[in-house]
Amino acid sequence: MPKMTGGKAVVESLKQEGVEFVFGVPGVQIMHIFDAFFGEPEIRLLTVRHEQSTIYMADGYARVKGKPGVGLVVPGPGVQNASAALGTAYACSSPVLLIAGQVESYNLGQDKGVLHEINDQLDIIRPVTKWCQRVMSVTDIPGAIHEAMHQMNTGRPRPTEIEIPWDVVGTTAEVTLMSRGAFPRAGPHREEVFRAAHLLLSAQRPFIWAGGGAILSDASVELVELAEALGAPVATTPEGKGAISEDHPLSLGGAYYGFGAASWATPKADVILAVGTRLTWQMRPGTAPKAPQKLIHLDADPVVLGKNFPVEVAMVADAKTALKALVEEIRRKKSPKNVREPWPQAELREFREKHRRWLEEKAPLQHDIILTLRKELRDDAILIAGVTNIGYWCNLAYPVRGPRTFLTPSYFATLGYAFPTALGAKVAAPDRPVICVVGDGGFMYACAELETAVRYGIHLITLVFTDNAFGSTKSDQQINFQGRILGTDLNNPDFAKLAELFGAKGMKADPGQLGKALREALEANQPVVIEVPIPTLTPPFQIHTMPT
Template sequence: MTMSVKRKVRGGVALIKALEAHGVRTTFGIPGVHTLDAYDALYDSDHIATILPRHEQGAGYMADGAYRATGKPGVALIVTGPGVTNVVTAAGEAFADSSRIVIIATNLERKYLDTLEGNLHEMKDQMGVMRPVTKWAHRVMSAKEIPGAVAEAFRQVQTGRGRPVYLEIPIDVMAEEVEIDELPVGEGERTAPNPEQVAEAADLIAAANRVFIFAGGGCDDEEVSPLLRELAHELGAPVCTSLMGKGAIPEDDDCAVGAFGYRWSPESPIASLMKGSDLTIAIGTGLGVRTTAQGTMPLPTPLIHIDIDPHEIGRRYPTAVGIVADAALTLKALLEAVRAGKRPKERWSVEEIRAVREANFQPANERAERYVAYLRALREATPRDAIVTCDMTMMCYEAVRYFPVYEPRTFTFPRGFGTLGSSLPTALGAKIARPDRKVVSLNGDGGFQFTMQELGAAAHHRIPVTIVIFNDSTHTAVKVAQREAYPGRYIDVDLVNPDYVKLAGAYGITAVRAESPAALSEALASALQREEPVLIDVPIKLEQY
């Protein structure tokens, strides 16, 4: 597909026109002297809005949040050198969590690339910094290459497993004039399932007594979710999700049992469904060691494993049928076979599944009960379709099991890389991309300080996100780990925090303090009615040392 333009422009204009051709409507980034040509072109753009974060790490997380909320690639525009090193952490998170983001950065003039001549922002190998955290990295060396390179970046980012991609443009290429007469548009390629493998999978389903479905992040999608639900109902199969799969099926559906938690535990009520089944269909999950507790999760065998990434098939669990294909296309094919008669001999009853679901949502112990009180308050005040972004914090770890989610793309978590501080900028990106949804950012007090400067972006653009900080003046997860491994030997885990209400006030952001679950529910319900950013500071003491 191409779009005709036919005009002589500078490389910066060619870049922005190419982004417009791909439907980009927002870029996240901080302008610098090396990106002036691109930003001058953005000044004239009638289609692309710019969001100004306060740090390039925030730009990366915002692009990631935009993707997670919509399924459409987010775009970060980054300056040479320190801008690139700043965005690497967010790129690493996107890589680990299979997020589709496009990072575009400048570099020095072509004659100075990788030469260490004493220039501003120079690096020994800027491309080498980005390659480990992207699936595709490319440097253009002339302005005429820009439209094609942008098209290839979008083809790459939308094809196969989601990962970030990186495009680098030297600053003199940005300034170079070029005549462009067409703008190619890169489109993703979808992999259809092998019909013979679908038939093998259908035969296994027909031979089974009862089926168990495990749904990962590849199912947390508006197209895949209803197909997953249909398959579960056709088979009478319970659906358990991984952390990344939360939202793939409404967690009050007759076939849903929820997610078992941050990682597998043999005490999980869901174990009874696994042990009572004799076939697993795993969809859109790598069955990674963190999810499966080093492969100890007792998935029933045989295993049908469906994933877009061939490297995940058979790595941790023996696979009877491994289908490397698009989840939606594969589920459609399986549904056709099932409706033609390939059903298991028995169904799990609605009552059996409900009993496990209800047990799974009950606090496992008195400690969990303390957290669940706050999670119930959050759920009570939050609309069913609201987007909730999590940080690496204790409340969010417990939310994986105890906070029910009802729609795809409404629960985000920095699962793979485990970065602190992602929640606030991820929420801002999600709200920019989905202005029709309420967005709530959940934070710990320690992690919040990694990116709290993005309160400036929230205030600047008046982005109506509600920011909740669970505040115990501690890096709690680490202190708990020290308690378990080295009792009484606590070091560098207790914090001196700012007054978050006053901090928000310094930005002109409305802020309140909620000192109980009931107060949190009331404050959150009120905040979500306002078309402005609101911060809620929640003092807690939920751990015992």
């Protein structure tokens, strides 16, 4: 067995698990880990400017690459700074590993005021991780990292964390490294497949919801095969956008807060299959299942099944495996004599057209901006929709044509997540366009990472939509508080000049000039920030009248 420090054991274990990038901020308790990266050709350590960005970037990387992302921070304030990003990854079911330092093992629980000390640090991140562990010896490091990878690659993928005391990462010991694991997908019970197939084949109007679980499972092919076998339309949650191309004739696009083309279709459905989605409160009356509709709920996480709506058939399984089994069973049972078109194409086109007209009525400027983005971007371009007005409306108006090309913060709605998450996405896909849609409020959270983008050549395009306000809350005051504006107006720097000070390309464009500016940015061989002024606009969730 080779001898190595705890820091070296961390790096060697990550190599064994196929990790290619680690995003970190240095600090005294983890410098033995940093030192172990010196001269290491197989893993690249990217140093960022704030601990929140370590996990946001790891999250963006993981969701685009389809493999775990890794962040590295000091204990105490480092872990606390990273916790909002961990919460976002938890909400998005993203496989992210946080490696955190810890005070010396002999100071644990002593409350002596040593550097970065927090008693019971694991309790801080336990609610936003699937699994976490403190490692107290060098020999246990490979096993802990291996278990973290196992947890993220089985069942529902969510963040994990390990913390290692300062003295342990500097100790030398004999270490047995572990080989990379194989992670088989969980299949459905045959009885569940039979019951679900029977319900779907007997339905007059079968309907499919696809959530983030369909993306995480890489189940797009199977989802489309099932939809085509049934003639069933597919709507997606924001996290599920891209599971089926929104150009597909059976796609009804994304739904958000009860809005979308699905709001005209779902009331007509009699059997609903929900794949990889919690069916949260965001569905609202416009798209939420209701009696006598029968719900088939498929998810890798048994906890979510039937939690928000009654379930006729509950299927605990990996989405790809279960959908494949459903397709096979439906093809086996389907009789050529019973071939029918439960949803005429003319009807689905009418739903899509009604939604388009609703968008033009309720959000004409946002709709035009978003259509400009879609026109100028390749099908495989990746768009990160920030917690900002244009980002909200992207859930309803931006046609996504492939999986892992549209990222949101899910129900966590984390202001400030978009820019660093987009940087991580660009690290994962350096040869594809990556576009960050962010507001002035959110961009200021992590704008220092412009320096990171320049230093490492991360050629991200960032669209900063500026209304000099925390826009949605100001709109809330205008609508619900009789226009009493307090604490929501902002003063901003010149974002184009700010970008140039960091060494990036800075541009300004009115909405009507956005297409030209975006074409120029796509040709630039450097990070680009485009400042786009807009008025304070109403977000979808402040519209309470459902479309008719």
